Amino acid sequence: MPKRHRTTKITKRRNSSKLAHPWLWVGIAGIVILLVAVGFLILLKGSTGALPAEITPEQAFQKYQQGAFFLDVRTLDDWKQVHIAKSTLIPLDELSARLGELPGDTDIVVVCLSGRRSKEGLSILQNAGFKRVTSLSGGLQAWSVAGYPVETP
DSSP, rough: OOOHHHHHHHHHHHHHHHHHHHHHHHHHHHHHHHHHHHHHHHHHHHHHHHOOOEEEHHHHHHHHHHTEEEESSSSSHHHHHHHEEEEEEOOOGGGGGGGSSOOOOSSSEOOOSSSSSHHHHHHHHHTTTTSSSSTTTHHHHHHHTTTOOOOOO
16 A cells, blocks of 8 residues: 555656646746846837937937937037038027927937037036937037038038
8 A cells, every 4th residue: 555655646746747847937938028028128228318428420320310319509600601411500609598499309419510519518418407418529520521411501
């Protein structure tokens, strides 16, 4: 009789491990789905989070193609001579008073001729709470040298 009793116990153990096996895979699948979802949220946040202080003309052109808002902070006379196609002019000395004209849900690339005034514009926007803002390194000069689109009268 003891021999039969042992056989029963072994059978029960095998059956219980077979039942746990599918639940183990369900648990692993749940963890994988959770990790993928968290990774997706991190990528999504990365695309809408803070931008680096400066970007190269090549990086700026990628933003341009993706529909970023290009903010030119030069004077009206400078802008009339040459500017990035589809950019918006708000001179640096007017920027603080015209913040309401800027989009809050789009990346903003601040532009000037050489990159000096755009850094000041970047600072103004960051101090006003804008997170998705960056400055074009080398300004319009670097953009033009790289062969990206500009408009002239």
